[in-house]
Structure formats: C-alpha cells, structure tokens
Amino acid sequence: MSGGWATGSQTSLREANRAAILDSVKRYGGLTQVELVGSTGLSAATISTIVKELTSSGLVEVRPTSRSGRRAQLVTVARRVGLAIGVQVGTRHLRVALGDFGGEVIADQTLPLPSEHRIDTTLDRTALLIVDLLDRVGATLDELVGIAMAVPAPVDVATGLISVRGVMRGWDDEPVAQVMSKRLGKPVWVDNDANLGALAEATLGAGRPFADVLYVRASHGIGAGIVLGGRLHRGFAGTAGEIGHVQVDPQGAICRCGSRGCLDTVVGADALLAPLAGSHGALTLRDVMHRAMAGDPGCTRVVADAGEAIGAVLASAAQALNPQVVVVGGELAETGEMLLDPMRRELRRGMLPNLIAPIDIVPAMLGQQAEVMGALATVLENTDVADTVDRAATTREEER
Ligand SMILES: [Zn+2]
Structure with missing residues (x-):
C-alpha cells in the first residue's frame, strides 16, 4: 500500500x-x-x-x-452563517418567520388573507413582510441565504409548480419560486404545507423519537406528510399523503380537484360549517373550535365526526405505510381529544392489530409554527454551509 x-x-x-x-x-x-x-x-x-x-x-x-x-x-449550525425565511401561505392567512441557522425563530408575523386570495397580491405582501421582518431585527437582504414557502396544495418540488389543478385556485401553472426569487434575488423553494409540517414535527416535534412518522394537518383543508426512515417522502410528483383527495363518498359533492366525495368535501372548513348554518348561523372555523371547546353540543359533534372521518382514511394510509406514530397538527388539532379520540378509534378499528408496534395518534408539538419551521429547515437542508461561510469570508476580505 x-x-x-x-x-x-x-x-x-x-x-x-x-x-x-x-x-x-x-x-x-x-x-x-x-x-x-x-x-x-x-x-x-x-x-x-x-x-x-x-x-x-x-x-x-x-x-x-x-x-x-x-x-x-x-x-x-453557526448562527452567523446567515438568516433564512420560512413562509406559510394558508387558505386564510399568511405567516412569515425569520430564523437563524442555529435553528431559532427570531421573529415572525401573521396576516389574515381574504378567501380565494390572488397570487400576485399575496406574493407582494409576502415580499413586503420579509423585508419588514429583516428590518425589525436590524438585518438586511444580504444576510438572507434563502426562502422556503409552504402552500396548501401538492407541489412538484423539482419545478416548484402545483401538481394538481384546481386545488389552489389562481395558482395553477404559476412559477411561484421563480417569481419570488426574481423579486428578492434569493433562492426560493416551494413545498406542500403538510410536507413541511411533517418535516418539522418529525425532526423537532412530537415525531422526533421515531423514524417513520405520518403527519396529518387538519385545518381549512386536510392533508398529510410522510416521513420514512427520517426522510420526507413526497412521491413521484409530490402528491404522496394527499389524504384530502381520497374518495370517502362516491355520491358526495364535487371536490375542487374535480373528483367526487373526497375527504376534503367532508371535513374541509366549508363542509364543517355548512351543517351548522341552520342552527348556529354564520360561523368561522375558529368560532366552531372555540364553541366546541366551550362545550357547545352541535360544534362538538361536528369536530368529533371530522375526527372519525379522518381516522377511517388514516387507517388505510397507516396500513400501507406502517408508521410508528401519527402526529396530528393544524388548527383543528387544538380541540385535542375531542378530535383525536374518535380518530384513534377509527384508525384502530380499520387496521390490522399489530402486536409488535401498536400505532398511536398524538397531538403535534409545534402548533401553528410547524409549517414555517419546516420551511426554515428546508432552507438549511438546501444550503451548503461551508460554501456560504467561505463566500461570506471572501466578501469581508474584498470589503477590507
Ligand atoms: Zn378532491
């Protein structure tokens, strides 16, 4: 030798x-x-x-x-490597978080969005919020390494395009990453919200002790993210985990995706609010949750039925994937056992009893920050830390 x-x-x-x-x-x-x-x-x-x-x-x-x-x-990772931005474009809100490479959220802000918000005005607001947050902590765009965005639709991460038409109205065929990247001069990654929530809960939250985690995000719409062997599983075109579009009622309502009777048409916000209109008047999803937690029987029933419907679909998903745990996040999860208990019962009823590893359903730990934290983690994952430190050092040399 x-x-x-x-x-x-x-x-x-x-x-x-x-x-x-x-x-x-x-x-x-x-x-x-x-x-x-x-x-x-x-x-x-x-x-x-x-x-x-x-x-x-x-x-x-x-x-x-x-x-x-x-x-x-x-x-x-050293904080001075730079700053990252995580964005969550929700159905009715926009959340932007500024984080450092040490894994801390330094500042964040949430804005309400009108229903069926337009892509151009929402991206304008996002860009303004980013500059605002940087300003608030006395930082500049130069210190920003990249931006990752969570959207409530399946995304083909290779192109950054939404991979199923109609799910996010007005956003089809829009190159979101390129538009934002051009606006701020930084690399931008786009992914599905439940995927990024799954990534955060699996590495930093309730799924941290486990390698195989199924994360469910129950909010205005319903979705899931899959982490297998510690890695996010998106599927070929990014539609893995789209439990919202599994058919649960062949005679049901037509879904935004064009199919009929999807889970989303049964447990999405519109579907939860409609049966309460006669008895409770016009409510928001938040109103239903607050009233349910205060003991209102009608609102409690709506949340429990949603848990049952989600649990039945989860049984098939969990049977196929055999995760160690199901982590439930999104706004609706704030109702706790009212949602989780019927979900757990349906999941167990629909699955093969597993003596070696009985599956459990647990609440998420990161609350409404899971998706932006997953976005921050995505920037970190896609950044060559050594290269970024080298470039910063070269810039300092040149300035001297
Ligand atoms: Zn659908």
Missing part, C-alpha cells in the same frame, strides 16, 4: 465523517454529542474531534442546553 493512498483514504474518511455530522446537525436543528453518536454511528472521540474542527472553521457552534433535564452541550 502506498503512503499517498493511505493519506487520501484518511482524508476522504474524515470528509465523510464531517459531512455526516454536519448533515445530522442540519436535519435535527441541533444535537448533543451523545445524540450525534446515535444519529451518525461514529465514536464519541471522533465526534468530539470533528466538532472542534467544525467550530474553529465557524461552521457550527456549541452552546449549553438543559434539554431532557440534564445539562449538555448542544451542537448547532
């Missing part, structure tokens, strides 16, 4: 180990060295050496944490 070959091999092994550690830290938004042993399979000594190297080259930071009750050192 030649000496040169041995050196080359050692260098590439070290590079691979560095990449594995950096990748783990990026994915989980900060890990202790003990957790890094578990996630990379490397020895504690190797991790300690490489974390020291990465710290001195400014790629990661180590700070104290008291997570899980014990004091430890948390390794995160």
